[in-house]
Amino acid sequence: MSIFDKFEDIRNILADLSQGGQNPLEVRFDDIRSPVEGTVDGKRVLLFGTSNYLGLTFDADCIEAGVQMLRQCGTGTTGSRIANGTYTGHASLEKQLAKFYGKRHAMVFSTGYQANLGLISALAAREDHLFIDADSHASIYDACRLSSAEIIRFRHNDANDLARRISRLKGKPGSRIIVTEGIYSMLGDTAPLREIATVKRETGAYLIVDEAHSMGVLGAHGRGQCEAAGVEADVDFVVGTFSKSLGAMGGFAVSDLEGFNLLRVAARPYMFTASLPPSIVATVSAALKRIQDDPSLGARVRANGQRLYYGLEKAGFSLGPQPNPVVAVKMPDRDTAVTFWKYLLAEGVYLNLALPPATPGSLALLRSSVNAQHSDEQIDFAIAAICRVGRRMGLIEAARFKQPVKQAEKLALPAE
Ligand code: PMP
Numbered sequence: 001m002s003i004f005d006k007f008e009d010i011r012n013i014l015a016d017l018s019q020g021g022q023n024p025l026e027v028r029f030d031d032i033r034s035p036v037e038g039t040v041d042g043k044r045v046l047l048f049g050t051s052n053y054l055g056l057t058f059d060a061d062c063i064e065a066g067v068q069m070l071r072q073c074g075t076g077t078t079g080s081r082i083a084n085g086t087y088t089g090h091a092s093l094e095k096q097l098a099k100f101y102g103k104r105h106a107m108v109f110s111t112g113y114q115a116n117l118g119l120i121s122a123l124a125a126r127e128d129h130l131f132i133d134a135d136s137h138a139s140i141y142d143a144c145r146l147s148s149a150e151i152i153r154f155r156h157n158d159a160n161d162l163a164r165r166i167s168r169l170k171g172k173p174g175s176r177i178i179v180t181e182g183i184y185s186m187l188g189d190t191a192p193l194r195e196i197a198t199v200k201r202e203t204g205a206y207l208i209v210d211e212a213h214s215m216g217v218l219g220a221h222g223r224g225q226c227e228a229a230g231v232e233a234d235v236d237f238v239v240g241t242f243s244k245s246l247g248a249m250g251g252f253a254v255s256d257l258e259g260f261n262l263l264r265v266a267a268r269p270y271m272f273t274a275s276l277p278p279s280i281v282a283t284v285s286a287a288l289k290r291i292q293d294d295p296s297l298g299a300r301v302r303a304n305g306q307r308l309y310y311g312l313e314k315a316g317f318s319l320g321p322q323p324n325p326v327v328a329v330k331m332p333d334r335d336t337a338v339t340f341w342k343y344l345l346a347e348g349v350y351l352n353l354a355l356p357p358a359t360p361g362s363l364a365l366l367r368s369s370v371n372a373q374h375s376d377e378q379i380d381f382a383i384a385a386i387c388r389v390g391r392r393m394g395l396i397e398a399a400r401f402k403q404p405v406k407q408a409e410k411l412a413l414p415a416e
Contacts, residue, residue: 112241
């Protein structure tokens, strides 16, 4: 008997994944050269699975700001802000975020995961009721575990189902708190925020929107799906991450509500963990400034998402419901997805393999994400590679993508 016996199923899955080439869960990059190129096992690959939506990880201003602050303030804060104090950078980033969203208050967390954990678990107490979308991210589900509120799941992106479930609580005390996301990370679909905001208004509920995958991507100013849907005034709390469009690490929540700052001493995932290093805070602040100064970044990543989506749709693949920078190709089963992923890596394209239980509806997905730095040629190269593998595996008809494949096949990855 071993304490790890309970992981026997996982052990078998890992053994399966390791057969016949690279284990998708153990990819090791020898080198990352830019937001779009890396090296795996000595082979150059194009990166189509990063969530680095604006491609800011190598932005010169962000790097310079981080390096300067690293020299000035050292490598880390070594403690929580409640115990060890706040650095100037934390406070000024919170001001910058509040201003960006046009809200009165902002709180910076050490990760986006902790932002959801902290905000949701602190807001939703025993007498309250949390309504979460069935396809919510793990951090939202884990926040529910940490909260003592009643948890009610509503059907994915179904505002009518949400309204029905809220109405069943008639007469019961406690706050109703709705949690949704901007863009959903697995299928790349957006939440119907206008309809959800109407339910919120009609029922007197609070509304939290996690814009992890939509900040910097959607909305004329990059404020996400809340901005794109025109519902910012209805949203009580926006949550987000610095680990995607802002190219670094950390999370945040913003709100206009009086009392928001009480969360600093009520949210355990804020209180009991070290605060972000000032160098990270500086890169995030510079990246946020880039979003504000250059709206073309958002336009570019949206256009790139459409190019990849429509290219794959035309070829006959089954995709998520709408074009966004997250483009998911649905695979018939897990084994096909794994083999497809391995062939694709050999073709020089890296993307994410997403398998149940991390996926909605137990789907096996090849999940790709474009960023603002991908060129048209690189996207066409990825489409051509996906089509070649799709044809080889009998998943698409050869005829449907004949011409574009021929053109794109001429492109090659840059020489070593
Ligand atoms: N919310 C959503 C919707 C996410 O997809 C993620 C990360 N994948 C997070 C929160 C957590 O973000 P972080 O990586 O900053 O912890």
